[in-house]
Amino acid sequence: MTVPISHFVTFAAVLFAIGAAGVLLRRSGISILLGIELMLNAANLALVAFGRQHGQLDAQVFVFFVMAVAAAEVAVGLALLVAIFRKQRSIDVDRLNVMRW
Amino acid sequence: MRADLIALLPELMLATLAMAVLLAGLASGKARHGLLGAGAVLALAATGVTLWLAAGATDPGAHFFSGMFVLDHFAIFFKALFLLTAALVVLLSHDYLKRNDYRPGEYLALVMFATVGMMTMASGVNLAVIYVGLELMALSTYILAGYFRREVKSHEAAAKYFVLGAMSSGILLYGLSLIYGATGTLDLATLARVLASAKPGPSALVGVALLACGFLFKVAAVPFHVWTPDVYEGAPTPITAFMSVGPKAAAFAMFLRVFIGGLAPLAASWIWLVGVAAALTMIWGNVAALTQDNVKRMLAYSSIAHAGYALVGLVAGGPAGVNSVLFYMLVYTVTNIGAFGFVILLESRGYAGETVADYAGLARRHPAAAFGMLLFMLSLGGIPPTAGFMGKLYLFAAAVNAGYVWLVVVAVLMSAVSLYYYLRIVLQMYLREGDGAEPATLVAAPWTERVIWACGVAVLVIGLLPAPFLAAARAMAGAVGLL
Amino acid sequence: MNAYIPVLLFIVIAIAFPLITFVFAWILRAGRYDPIKLEPYECGNPITSEAHDYRFSVRYYLIAVLFVVFDVETVFLFPWAVMFRKLALFGFVEMLVFIGILVVGYVYAWRRGALQWV
Numbered sequence: 001m002t003v004p005i006s007h008f009v010t011f012a013a014v015l016f017a018i019g020a021a022g023v024l025l026r027r028s029g030i031s032i033l034l035g036i037e038l039m040l041n042a043a044n045l046a047l048v049a050f051g052r053q054h055g056q057l058d059a060q061v062f063v064f065f066v067m068a069v070a071a072a073e074v075a076v077g078l079a080l081l082v083a084i085f086r087k088q089r090s091i092d093v094d095r096l097n098v099m100r101w
Numbered sequence: 102m103r104a105d106l107i108a109l110l111p112e113l114m115l116a117t118l119a120m121a122v123l124l125a126g127l128a129s130g131k132a133r134h135g136l137l138g139a140g141a142v143l144a145l146a147a148t149g150v151t152l153w154l155a156a157g158a159t160d161p162g163a164h165f166f167s168g169m170f171v172l173d174h175f176a177i178f179f180k181a182l183f184l185l186t187a188a189l190v191v192l193l194s195h196d197y198l199k200r201n202d203y204r205p206g207e208y209l210a211l212v213m214f215a216t217v218g219m220m221t222m223a224s225g226v227n228l229a230v231i232y233v234g235l236e237l238m239a240l241s242t243y244i245l246a247g248y249f250r251r252e253v254k255s256h257e258a259a260a261k262y263f264v265l266g267a268m269s270s271g272i273l274l275y276g277l278s279l280i281y282g283a284t285g286t287l288d289l290a291t292l293a294r295v296l297a298s299a300k301p302g303p304s305a306l307v308g309v310a311l312l313a314c315g316f317l318f319k320v321a322a323v324p325f326h327v328w329t330p331d332v333y334e335g336a337p338t339p340i341t342a343f344m345s346v347g348p349k350a351a352a353f354a355m356f357l358r359v360f361i362g363g364l365a366p367l368a369a370s371w372i373w374l375v376g377v378a379a380a381l382t383m384i385w386g387n388v389a390a391l392t393q394d395n396v397k398r399m400l401a402y403s404s405i406a407h408a409g410y411a412l413v414g415l416v417a418g419g420p421a422g423v424n425s426v427l428f429y430m431l432v433y434t435v436t437n438i439g440a441f442g443f444v445i446l447l448e449s450r451g452y453a454g455e456t457v458a459d460y461a462g463l464a465r466r467h468p469a470a471a472f473g474m475l476l477f478m479l480s481l482g483g484i485p486p487t488a489g490f491m492g493k494l495y496l497f498a499a500a501v502n503a504g505y506v507w508l509v510v511v512a513v514l515m516s517a518v519s520l521y522y523y524l525r526i527v528l529q530m531y532l533r534e535g536d537g538a539e540p541a542t543l544v545a546a547p548w549t550e551r552v553i554w555a556c557g558v559a560v561l562v563i564g565l566l567p568a569p570f571l572a573a574a575r576a577m578a579g580a581v582g583l584l
Numbered sequence: 585m586n587a588y589i590p591v592l593l594f595i596v597i598a599i600a601f602p603l604i605t606f607v608f609a610w611i612l613r614a615g616r617y618d619p620i621k622l623e624p625y626e627c628g629n630p631i632t633s634e635a636h637d638y639r640f641s642v643r644y645y646l647i648a649v650l651f652v653v654f655d656v657e658t659v660f661l662f663p664w665a666v667m668f669r670k671l672a673l674f675g676f677v678e679m680l681v682f683i684g685i686l687v688v689g690y691v692y693a694w695r696r697g698a699l700q701w702v
Contacts, residue, residue: 039271071656
C-alpha cells in the first residue's frame with residue numbers, strides 16, 4: 001500500500017500556509033525565519049512527491065539545491081538578526097521602524 | 102563537455118576572481134581601497150572579454166549541460182549589461198566606501214557574486230538553474246543592503262529586504278513545484294511543449310499565479326512593492342543604485358525567458374494579470390513619488406514606476422516587445438546609475454544631504470554636475486533628446502502595435518505626472534537659492550564624477566543616435582527563441 | 585493498513601524506552617542529597633549567574649551559523665559518494681573544486697576571526 005499523492009500535496013499546502021502565516025503574523029525575527037524555512041520545506045516536499053509521481057529524479061536533485069540555498073538563507077538571516085540585536089538589544093521586527101512606509 | 106565549460110567560462114571566471122578579491126580584501130583590511138577596486142573592475146572587464154570570446158566560440162542556438170544552459174544573444178546582451186552595471190557600481194562605491202570607512206573586500210566580492218547570479222539567471226533555460234542564480238543574486242544583495250553596520254537604517258533595510266525577499270522566494274519555489282507537478286518537467290522548452298499539447302489543470306494555473314507573484318516581487322511591481330522605498334532609502338547609496346538596475350534587469354531577463362518563453366501557451370491566463378499589475382505599478386509608483394521629500398525614496402518610487410513601463414513591453418510580447426524591454430533596460434541602467442551618482446556626491450556624511458531641499462541652488466555652485474542631474478531627470482521623465490524618451494517610445498510603440506492601447510494611455514498619462522517630481526529637483530537646483538546657514542555642497546569624489554560624466558554622455562548619445570543600440574538589442578533578441 | 589504497523593511499533597517503543605529508563609533510574613538511585621551535590625557543576629566551579637533569564641551569548645549563534653552552512657553542503661557529497669565509480673575522474677575533480685570553494689569560505693571565516701572565542 002502506498003500513500004496517495006494527494007496526501008503529500010495537501011500536507012505540503014498546509015505546511016506552506018502555516019509557514020506563510022508565521023512570517024506574516026509573528027513578531028520575533030527567529031519565528032519569521034522558522035516560517036520561511038517551513039515555506040521552503042513545503043515546496044521541497046511537494047517537489048519530491050511530484051518527482052516520485054512522475055518517476056523522475058530531477059525534482060530530488062533540485063531539492064538538494066534548495067536545501068543548500070535554504071541553509072545559506074537562514075545563515076544570512078541569523079547573521080542579520082545578530083547584527084540587529086547587537087545594535088538594538090531586541091529582535092522584535094515591530095521595532096524596525098526608523099523609516100515609515 | 103568542453104563546449105559546456107566554454108559556455109560557462111564567464112561565470113566560472115567571475116566567481117573565481119570574486120573569491121580572489123574576497124581573500125585579497127581579507128589580507129588588506131580597511132586599507133587599499135584603490136587596489137581592490139581596480140582589481141574588481143579589471144576582473145569584470147576580463148569577464149566581459151571572456152564573454153565575447155565564449156560567445157564567438159559557441160553556437161548561439163546550442164544548449165549546454167543537458168539542455169539547462171544557453172548562451173544565446175538574449176543572454177549575451179543581458180550579461181554584458183550586468184557586467185557594465187557592476188563595473189559602474191564598483192566605481193561609484195570607491196569614494197563612498199572610503200569616506201564612510203567600511204572594508205572594501207567583502208563588499209566588492211559580494212557585488213561580483215551577485216553579478217554571477219544575475220548572469221546565471223539570464224542563461225538558465227531550466228527552472229532549477231534560474232532559481233539557483235536568483236538566490237545567489239538575492240542573498241548577496243541582502244548582505245549588501247545591510248553592509249553599513251553602524252547605521253540603524255542599513256540594518257532595517259536589510260531586515261525588511263530579507264524577510265520579504267525570502268518569503269517571495271518561498272512563494273516562487275512553491276509555484277515552481279506546482280508547475281512541475283502538473284507538467285513533470287523543469288525544462289522551459291519541454292514545459293512549453295507539454296502546456297501547448299494538453300489543457301493545463303487548475304494546479305498548473307495556481308503555480309503560474311504564484312510564480313508571477315514571486316517575479317513581480319523581484320521587479321518591485323505593485324502590489325508587491327512595499328519593501329522598495331524602505332530598502333532603497335536605508336541601503337548604502339551605491340547599493341541602492343545597483344539594486345535599482347542590476348537585480349531588476351536580471352528579474353526582467355528571467356521574467357521574459359520564463360513567461361514569454363516557457364509559459365507562452367498559457368499567455369491568455371497570465372497576460373491580464375501582468376497587464377493589470379503594470380497599470381497599477383505605473384499609477385501607484387508615480388503618484389506616491391509625488392509626495393516624497395527624500396530623494397532616495399523618490400527615486401525608489403520612480404524605479405517602481407519604471408518597472409511598470411518595462412512590464413508594458415512584456416505584456417506586448419513578441420520580438421518587438423522583447424526588444425523594447427532590452428533597450429529600455431540599457432537606457433534605464435545608465436540613467437539611474439547617473440542619478441544615484443549625483444545623490445552620492447551630495448551625501449557628505451552618513452545619510453546627510455538626501456532631502457529635496459538640499460538641492461537648492463546647486464546649479465550655481467556646481468554647474469557641470471547639476472547639468473548631469475538635469476539630463477538624468479529629463480531622461481527618467483522621458484523628454485527628448487535624452488535616452489529615456491527613445492526607450493519609452495519603443496516600449497509604447499510595441500504595446501500599441503500589439504493592441505494594448507489602454508495600457509499605453511495609462512503609461513503616457515503617468516509619464517506626464519512623473520515630470521512633476523523630476524522637474525521639482527531641477528527647479529530646486531536652478532531657480533532656488535540655498536537658504537540654510539551652510540548650503541549643501543558636493544564632496545570631492547573623482548571616480549563618482551567620472552561615472553556621472555560617462556552616464557551623462559551615454560544618455561545623450563543613446564537619445565540622439567538610438568539606431569546602433571536598438572539594432573544591437575534587435576539583433577540580440579531578433580530570433581526570439583528564448584528557449 | 586499493515587504497512588503502518590512497524591510505524592506504530594516504533595512509536596510505542598520510542599515512548600516506552602525513556603519511561604522505562606526513568607523508572608529504573610528512580611528505583612535504583614541512592615537518593616542522598618546535600619547542597620554541594622545539588623549544584624549544577626559538580627566539578628566545583630562556582631556559579632556566576634542563574635541559568636534561566638540569561639541569554640545565550642551571540643558567539644553561539646555565530647558558530648551555529650557556520651555549522652549550518654558547512655553542514656548542509658554535505659548534502660552534495662552523499663549522491664556523489666553513491667555514484668563515485670560511475671562519475672569516475674570527472675566527478676572526483678568536480679568534487680575537489682566544490683570542496684575547494686568551501687575551503688575558501690572556511691579560510692575566510694577563520695582569518696576573519698569568526699572561530700575565535702573572545
